[in-house]
Amino acid sequence: MSARPRLLYVTDLAYPARGRRYCDEDIHLTARLRADFDLALCHPLDAAALMDGFDAVVVRNSGPVLGYQEAYDAFRERATARGTLVYNPLHGRGDMAGKQYLLDLTAAGYPVIPTVERAEDLHRLPEAAAYAVKPKAGADSIGLRFLAYEELAGLSYGELLVQPRVDFRYEVSFYFVDDRFQYALYAPDPERRWVLEPYEPTADDLDFARRFIDWNTLDHGIQRVDACRAPGGELLLVELEDLNPYLSLDRVPEPVRERFADALVHSLRAFLKAS
Template identity: 50%
Template sequence: MSENPALLYITDLYYPAKGRNYYEEDLYITSQLKDHFNILIGNPQQALAFLDKADFMVFRNTGPVAYYQDYFNEFVKAVKQKGIPTFNSFDGKADMKGKQYLLDLFEQGFPVIPTINSLDKLHLLPNSDQYIIKLKNGADSIGMEKVSKEEINNTKLEEKLIQPFIDFEYEVSFYFINDEFKYALYAPNKNKRWELKTYKATEEDLKFAQRFIQWNNMKRGIQRVDACKLRDGSLLLVELEDLNPFLSLDALEENSKDKFIENFVCALKDI
């Protein structure tokens, strides 16, 4: 009988993510983890049925939990009551809890895209001809819309955020396991968010990204710091994905991918 611990790997293999194939990434990851753990793959909306069969759990490409928020809340509560270790740990302060953190970080002077939640704070944003409206509890661009300067005053903002439309150079993402940087990818064509290439992060880039990882102070997990590079070379945070970030492993060279999986296995064995 195998002595490997039982790992419940939560993913939605059927979620139609735009520009990404969740199932390909998770089939690859689980193919690499099966030599180290006894793996049970579960859907995020059926996970409660499998909690008693797992020594610990990995929460991966599950799609936006906004689609099944009540079930997710019940699931997290049960996981904590049973004391099942999870990766990611459910103690993040960023996207895991919605977009409130963007408001908080902007107010605290962090380098984030300026973000407000009421029209009477519009003067705090840089002057812009267009604005981006986002749902406070949205994800994966759900409910996002672009409005003109003229339209903004007629926009209903209940549970929504306002950001100025920023003409950035490109988006870049920094990937961490626990608090250690592993790789970075960027989208040279900003209109094709998921056509990614390897990005060589500078020391300044890493200081920027690490600042948000330290702020979040999550016990364990994979985090993705998404930023936009402005024309002056500076970075602004777009979002800190600390629940189930897509990893875009298919964009990595084989040796980088192998190294990431090796680090992932070590992090899981530490649990």
């Protein structure tokens, strides 16, 4: 490895996101990373063909893999076969591996929105005015539907998950680099979930988020723990993002952005050294 490691930074700069510009985030981060690494950007469709010329591949705002599932699977297979370093590492147990973790965490008694995948398990869900039905491989609310309870029995199960629709007070996200908490953001208006503001977490909030970071066992990487504040005041996990979580860095003060970028540089250097 050279004195300045070479990173292939995977991003879809043209990805259309409602109310947000994902490309701005990657422009900011890559500008900071160039101070410590030799860096090139590429589209996710090009990653498998280009990655051999780099010391590691950093997957960032590459968009939902449902849009290029075959290419993503080929990238993972090639990276695994060649021993290519990928950040985040490919053994993540959260959204990187689909939505199975919601079932696993439900079964293990974690504070997560209760989730089932079979018609015969519907009775395990709490009563609700409506139920969310989503594909196991979904992302960005793709394929999400809300149905009445009597409509659930007729679904074709196998690749679907069902959850009660929670009348939450607000959603909040906790952002981590490795196991170190960086900042939190929340959407005070449930109808405008993409309008985020800084959130000051309590000690209990951080204990909640760290349970899922610990469960995921990623020594290095960026993770986002998405939760909702239920009517009773408790937090419930919505998603554990460990593939390419958008960071909403434009919603935090400049010192927080710089501290996050420094933490990312430190994490990448430790990841390369450990590997």
